Amino acid sequence: MKTALLYFSGTGNTKRVGEVFKDYLLEKKHNEVDMIDISTHRQSLSNYDLLIAGTPTYTMTSSRNMNDFIQMYVNKTNNPKAQFITYVTHGWGHSYGHLTLQEFITKLGFRVIGAQSFLAPSNFYVYNEKVQPKQNEVEIRRLYEKITIDVKGLMDACLNGYIRIEKKSTFKKQQAKLISALSRKAFINQFSAKTLSVDGDKCTRCLVCVKKCPNKNIALIDGNIRFSKNCSACSRCMHICPQNAYAYRGKTFEQYNMNQQSISEQLK
Ligand SMILES: Cc1cc2nc3c(=O)[nH]c(=O)nc-3n(C[C@H](O)[C@H](O)[C@H](O)COP(=O)(O)O)c2cc1C
Ligand code: SF4
Ligand code: SF4
Structure with a gap:
């Protein structure tokens, strides 16, 4: 079984959950597993039997760039046997993203055999600590232990021929889609330009944030970091900066990045 693990991940959670899927598959001797970061991959996919697609949750739905990627690079002619599993990571409460992604993929004519949301460490504390305060390492570890158990449950079912879709209210899913579309128009495109700033004394002009932004939305202009409206x-830029030079609405913050956490190593 040839599997592609498609993921987008701003601060590392969704990638890490992708690795949990991969570990499961390798343990079951399904050795052909390709991890594909959709923010850098620019080639059509062929001959996959299973595609597992995961994104973070933004405003209760999945990240739009996964829809664009699948539409552009995955088609039935090149992947005649392909079936999908969708997942999202989210920071608190409910997410409908696994279902919005399922809906989109089903409309393209693919069969979706699994869909699930996973509660992961939240990176939203920078914007609103009341919604979900920053978790400590013990809490993060517990969340990942639960995710590992849940991935196993999902995959055991799907690989044994069952369809396993985590159901949520259809009304709330539609509501989430509407709120997400409105917020994208009203705010998200201009998020960094309106709320982020960089301390020119801390910034070493290393260009890490410029190169890692998935939307090419950051530039160094006349020695200063500037954001466009795309x-x-x-949240990748602010958490990946090696100098922690970013501020949100003028306030500095403690960074979160699953890729850089010692806990990420311990969990492997
Ligand atoms: C702009 C933004 C919006 C978010 N909206 C939600 C949300 O509506 N519901 C939720 O549970 N988590 C929300 N989160 C939290 C993330 O979905 C969560 O931390 C996710 O695991 C991050 O994945 P990543 O590390 O792969 O980027 C939001 C995070 C950001 C940055
Ligand atoms: S500017 Fe920052 S928050 Fe906006 S897309 Fe780029 S990396 Fe993400
Ligand atoms: S990653 Fe940080 S230090 Fe590097 S250019 Fe961006 S803001 Fe400056």
């Missing part, structure tokens, strides 16, 4: 609010 942001997706993925």
Whole structure:
């Protein structure tokens, strides 16, 4: 079984959950598993049997760039046997993203055999600590232990021929889609330009944030970091800066990045 693990990940959670799927498949001797970061991959996919597609949750739905990627690079002619599993990571409460992604993929004519949301560490504390305060390492570890158990449950079912879709209220899913579309128009595109700033004394002009922004929304102009209006609010830039030079609405913050956490190593 040839599997593609398609993921977008701003701060590392969704990628890490993708690795949990991969570990499961390798343990079951399904050795052909390709991890594909959709923010950098620019080639059509062929001959996959299973595609597992995961994004973070933004305003209760999945990240739009996954829809664009699948539409552009995955078609039935090149992947005649392909079936999908969709997942999202989210920081609190409910997410409908696994279902909005399922809906989109089903409309393209693919069969979706699994869909699930996973509660992961939240990176939203920078914007609103009341919604979900920053979790400590013990809490993060517990969340990932639960995710590992849930991935196993989902995959055991799907690989044994069952369809396993985590159901949610259809009305709330539609509501989430509407709120997400409105917020994208009203705010998200301009998120970094309106709320982020960089401390020129801390910034070493290393260009890490410029190169890592998935939307090419950041530039160094006359020695200063500047943002355009093509942001997706993925939060990667502010958490990846080696100098922690970013501020949100003028306030500095403690960074979160699953890719850089020691806990990420311990979990492997
Ligand atoms: C702009 C933004 C909006 C978010 N909206 C939600 C949300 O509506 N519901 C939720 O549970 N988590 C929300 N989150 C939290 C993220 O979905 C969560 O931390 C996710 O695991 C991040 O994945 P990543 O590390 O792969 O980027 C939001 C995060 C950001 C940055
Ligand atoms: S500028 Fe926007 S899209 Fe680019 S990394 Fe920062 S938050 Fe993400
Ligand atoms: S990553 Fe940080 S230090 Fe590097 S250019 Fe961006 S703001 Fe400056």
